[in-house]
Amino acid sequence: DIQMTQSPSTLSASVGDRVTITCRASQSISSWLAWYQQKPGKAPKLLIYKASSLESGVPSRFSGSGSGTEFTLTISSLQPDDFATYYCQQYNSLWTFGQGTKVEIK
Amino acid sequence: QLQLQESGPGLVKPSETLSLTCTVSGGSISSSSYYWGWIRQPPGKGLEWIGSIYYSGSTYYNPSLKSRVTISVDTSKNQFSLKLSSVTAADTAVYYCARHDAAARPDPNWFDPWGQGTLVTVSS
Numbered sequence: 001d002i003q004m005t006q007s008p009s010t011l012s013a014s015v016g017d018r019v020t021i022t023c024r025a026s027q028s029i030s031s032w033l034a035w036y037q038q039k040p041g042k043a044p045k046l047l048i049y050k051a052s053s054l055e056s057g058v059p060s061r062f063s064g065s066g067s068g069t070e071f072t073l074t075i076s077s078l079q080p081d082d083f084a085t086y087y088c089q090q091y092n093s094l095w096t097f098g099q100g101t102k103v104e105i106k
Numbered sequence: 107q108l109q110l111q112e113s114g115p116g117l118v119k120p121s122e123t124l125s126l127t128c129t130v131s132g133g134s135i136s137s138s139s140y141y142w143g144w145i146r147q148p149p150g151k152g153l154e155w156i157g158s159i160y161y162s163g164s165t166y167y168n169p170s171l172k173s174r175v176t177i178s179v180d181t182s183k184n185q186f187s188l189k190l191s192s193v194t195a196a197d198t199a200v201y202y203c204a205r206h207d208a209a210a211r212p213d214p215n216w217f218d219p220w221g222q223g224t225l226v227t228v229s230s
Contacts (some may be wrong), residue, residue, distance in 0.1 A: 001183070003167070003190035043202055043220035044153065050210070079143045087153055093168065095143075097153040 001091050002026050006098035010047075012106040019075040021101045023088035028068045032092040035064055035073045038100075039084045048073065078103070108133040110203050110221035117227050118197075124190040124226055128203030129166070135184045136161040141206035141214040144177065144188045148200040154199075158206045158214055159186055166214070193228045202226050 004016040013019050013077040023033065031051040036044035039095055046055045048064040075082055083105055087096040112173045114126035128142070135142060143158035157167040167175050178188040190197060201224055203219035 036217075043223050044217070045220075046216055046218035049207075049216045056150070085186075089153075089216065091213070094168070095155040095158075095214070095217075097155070099152045 002029060002093050002096055004088055004090055004096055005100040006086075006088060006101045008101060009016045009099065010102045010104060011106050013078050015078055015080060017106075018105060019078050019082075021073045021088075021103075022085065023058055023066075023071045023073070025071075025090055029090045029092035031045050031067045031093050032090060033064075033066070034089045035062075036087045036089065037084045038087065041094045044087060066087045070090075075103075082103075108205065108219055109157050110219065112201060112203050112221045112224040114224065114226070116225060117229065118193055119230050120194055120228055121192055124188070124193050124197060124201075124228075126188045126203075126224065126226070127200055128186050128188075128221060130184045130186075130205075135179065135186065136181050137188070138209070139209040140143075141166070141192065141208050141216070142186045143206040143217055145202045145204060145217065145220075146197075147202070148196075148199045156188065156190075156201075195228050198226065198228045 005024045007022045033051045035048040052064045065073050080082040085100045085102045087100050109131045111129045118124045141158040144156040157177045159165045173190045179186040204220040206214040208214040
């Protein structure tokens with residue numbers, strides 16, 4: 001099984017901050033990684049696929065990078081709508097999610 | 107616009123079988139580019155993939171749940187279903203259905219879109 005580990009688990013930030021979330025895979029997954037945003041009581045929403053491809057309609061302040069075992073999701077300038085929990089998901093071998101990173105208001 | 111909607115009992119007794127259906131609207135479940143998946147999320151916790159099915163009936167299951175899971179598809183109704191047997195309190199979760207993209211590679215990739223989710227509580 002491929003394990004996905006996100007850091008930090010919680011992140012406190014202010015509007016306008018640059019935010020970076022890290023996701024590490026227990027073995028190489030090439031670029032087979034997606035990122036999701038989930039707000040309380042709602043289903044996850046796809047943000048990025050294939051590590052760095054932005055899903056249609058997702059604001060350009062979101063970006064993804066990385067390959068192999070280390071990946072990052074960056075929000076260039078945090079907006080009020082971005083306070084949420086973010087999950088990474090690998091699809092190299094079956095499908096597993098990271099434990100999530102909650103972005104909260106500082 | 108593709109939409110998915112979960113339905114089924116919100117309360118299941120321990121040792122019984124959890125049964126949920128996902129109805130797909132705004133698109134065909136028989137598309138060659140997609141699988142259809144189930145994911146769950148225990149209250150306050152993270153996401154766990156349960157299994158996925160192709161319109162032909164081909165399935166993938168999470169090895170940790172495989173002995174208890176059956177996913178089936180009904181193309182005439184544009185629906186797919188989940189059965190999870192011998193449930194315990196640990197199976198209490200919000201259950202989501204989602205389209206599982208398989209357009210980019212032979213194996214499925216990411217999940218998009220998702221249904222709104224349905225909370226299933228296991229309790230006597």
